[in-house]
Amino acid sequence: MRAAYVDTSCLVAVAFGEEGSESLAVRLLGFDRCISANLLEAELSAAFVREGVTTSPAGFLAHLDWVHPDRPLTPEIGRILRAGYVRGADLWHLACALYLSPTPEELHFLTLDRRQQEVAEVLGFQVAAG
Numbered sequence: 001m002r003a004a005y006v007d008t009s010c011l012v013a014v015a016f017g018e019e020g021s022e023s024l025a026v027r028l029l030g031f032d033r034c035i036s037a038n039l040l041e042a043e044l045s046a047a048f049v050r051e052g053v054t055t056s057p058a059g060f061l062a063h064l065d066w067v068h069p070d071r072p073l074t075p076e077i078g079r080i081l082r083a084g085y086v087r088g089a090d091l092w093h094l095a096c097a098l099y100l101s102p103t104p105e106e107l108h109f110l111t112l113d114r115r116q117q118e119v120a121e122v123l124g125f126q127v128a129a130g
Contacts, residue, residue, distance in 0.1 A: 003033040004108035005067075005097035005125075007090070008043040011060050013112055015044070016051060024112075031108065035065045037096040039089060067100045083122040090116040097125065 109125035
């Protein structure tokens with residue numbers, strides 16, 4: 001099964017038709033399972049409001065599976081920060097992906113954020129967007 005952890009930057013790009021979003025949308029459809037942390041819902045909702053979009057982002061969220069860590073992600077966070085610095089929300093997404101797949105080579109990590117992509121590559125994820 002081909003699975004991918006999806007960062008908010010990807011769905012924002014698709015939702016607002018940013019450059020390259022059509023090929024990104026096709027790439028997303030190529031995965032059997034797309035997963036994210038529910039932080040994505042808050043980030044995408046905030047982007048909709050910021051851009052004056054009055055509809056709900058629910059359609060963009062409907063095909064995602066959610067990872068819900070049941071413990072602090074201290075080990076994952078430490079591992080990521082040893083690989084390189086990323087901002088808090090990016091750190092959380094990477095930590096959730098590591099929680100989901102402690103062997104990162106087995107999971108694609110989709111992001112359009114260059115720094116997050118670099119750290120994901122160092123960690124061993126298959127970086128599938130960017």
